[in-house]
Amino acid sequence: MIYLDNAATSFPKPEAVVKAVERAMLAPASPGRSGHAAAHAASRTVYRARKGMAKIFGASDPERVCFAPNVTWAINAAVGGFGLGPGAHVLSGSLEHNSTARPLALISGASGIEWEAVPPGPDGVLDPEEFRRRLRADTRLIVLNHASNVTGALAPAREIKEAAGDVPMIVDTAQTAGSVPLDGMASWADVICFTGHKGLLGPTGTGGLCIREGTPFRPLAVGGSGSRSESLEHPDFLPDALEAGTQNTHGLAGLAAAAEFLLAAGVENVRAHEMRLTGIFMEGASKVPGLAFLGPGPGDPRRVATVSVVMEGISSSDLARRLEEGYGIMTRSGLHCAPMAHRASGSFPGGATRFSFGLFNTEEEAVAAAGALGEIAAGRGRR
Ligand SMILES: Cc1ncc(COP(=O)(O)O)c(C=O)c1O
Structure with a gap:
C-alpha cells in the first residue's frame, strides 16, 4: 500500500501517539471532574495537549486553547462567537471547505448576513489586495482556509489580515497545522481553528480553537463543565466556556503526544x-x-x-x-x-x-x- x-x-500515526491513547484508555479518569489521583492525572494530560497546541501556534496562554471534536465544530463555534446579525458583511476565500462554506451559507440565509467569497488570482492563490478592495464599513469578519484541501494553494493569511486592519479573522488550519510552521500565528490571527487528525498526526475526534485575547466567543453548547457547578449558567471563561461535556480524554492524550512529537521533530x-x-x-x-x-x-x-x-x-x-x-x-x-x-x-x-x-x-x-x-x-x- x-x-x-x-x-x-x-497515516500512520507516530507510535508515541498510539501508545498514549492506549495508556489513557487503560486509566480510569474524567479530567476536571472527580478529585482522585487518576482524575488529576487525566487533567494533566489534557493540559499537556493544551500546552502542545499553544506552542504549535505560538500562543503564550494554553488556557486560550479550547478543544472540540474537529475543525468543523471549531469553525461553527468561532463564527458563532462573533454574534453577527443582519447588515453584517463577511468575507472568505473562494477555496473554502464546506466546513466554512456551510456555516456561512446558513447564517447568510437565516440572519440576513451578506457573505462574499474572494476569488483567487490566475495563479490559483488569493491576493491580499482583492480582500482590501472588497472591505466595507460593515465588514465584520473574514474566514479563511489557510491551505486548500483541493489545490494545495497556501493563502497569504497574514498579509490578508494586515490588509483587513481591525476586521477579525478566523483561520482554518486543517491543511497546515503540523505541516507548515505556524508558531507566530497566535500573535495576529483572532481565532485559529484546527483538527487533530491530519498534519497534527493525532487521533480523529480531536480539534479545537486558539482564541486571541480580546476576541469574542460564545458557547456552541452548554452543560457540564466541572466548574461553577452551582450555577445554571455555563461558565463564561476559557477554556470551559467552549468545552461543555466530558472531553475526549483518550484522543487528547494522543494529541498531546502528537504535538510533542512534532515539536521535537521540528x-x-x-x-x-x-x-x-x-x-x-x-x-x-x-x-x-x-x-x-x-x-x-x-x-x-x-x-x-x-x-x-x-x-x-x-x-x-x-x-x-x-x-x-x-x-x-x-x-x-x-x-x-x-x-x-x-x-x-x-x-x-x-x-x-x-x-x-x-x-x-x-x-x-x-x-x-x-x-x-x-x-x-x-x-x-x-x-
Ligand atoms: C481545509 C479543510 N477544512 C476543514 C476540514 C474538515 O475537517 P474535519 O472533518 O476534521 O472537521 C477539512 C478536512 O477535509 C479541510 O481539509
Whole structure:
C-alpha cells in the first residue's frame, strides 16, 4: 500500500501517539471532574495537549486553547462567537471547505448576513489586495482556509489580515497545522481553528480553537463543565466556556503526544520533507501528457503537499480506482467536500484525483505515484 491520502487523515500515526491513547484508555479518569489521583492525572494530560497546541501556534496562554471534536465544530463555534446579525458583511476565500462554506451559507440565509467569497488570482492563490478592495464599513469578519484541501494553494493569511486592519479573522488550519510552521500565528490571527487528525498526526475526534485575547466567543453548547457547578449558567471563561461535556480524554492524550512529537521533530523539517516529495511527484507528473494540476504548479513554494490532478479521458474516480487496483496507491477523488474550490479551479462537477503527501511518505513513493500516472495515461496501466 502507498498511502497518499494524508489530506483526508494522516497515516500512520507516530507510535508515541498510539501508545498514549492506549495508556489513557487503560486509566480510569474524567479530567476536571472527580478529585482522585487518576482524575488529576487525566487533567494533566489534557493540559499537556493544551500546552502542545499553544506552542504549535505560538500562543503564550494554553488556557486560550479550547478543544472540540474537529475543525468543523471549531469553525461553527468561532463564527458563532462573533454574534453577527443582519447588515453584517463577511468575507472568505473562494477555496473554502464546506466546513466554512456551510456555516456561512446558513447564517447568510437565516440572519440576513451578506457573505462574499474572494476569488483567487490566475495563479490559483488569493491576493491580499482583492480582500482590501472588497472591505466595507460593515465588514465584520473574514474566514479563511489557510491551505486548500483541493489545490494545495497556501493563502497569504497574514498579509490578508494586515490588509483587513481591525476586521477579525478566523483561520482554518486543517491543511497546515503540523505541516507548515505556524508558531507566530497566535500573535495576529483572532481565532485559529484546527483538527487533530491530519498534519497534527493525532487521533480523529480531536480539534479545537486558539482564541486571541480580546476576541469574542460564545458557547456552541452548554452543560457540564466541572466548574461553577452551582450555577445554571455555563461558565463564561476559557477554556470551559467552549468545552461543555466530558472531553475526549483518550484522543487528547494522543494529541498531546502528537504535538510533542512534532515539536521535537521540528515542523519546519516536516514542511521541508513534504515539499521535497511534492516536488519529486509534480516534476515527474508534469511530463505526463494530458495531465493538468490544479493550483500552484511544480516548484511554486505557495503550496502544501496536496496535489490534485485531472487526466484527460478518465474520470477522477476511475483514475483513483486504477491507482488503487493496479498500484496499491490510495488517493481521494471527487469534490473533496469543497465544491467552491473546484468551481474556482474549473474542475466542477467532475472533481479531481488528489495525492497528498505526509511525514511518513518516501521519495520512492512519490516517484512511484508519478510513474503510475504516466503508465495509465499511456494506456499501459496495470490492472
Ligand atoms: C481545509 C479543510 N477544512 C476543514 C476540514 C474538515 O475537517 P474535519 O472533518 O476534521 O472537521 C477539512 C478536512 O477535509 C479541510 O481539509
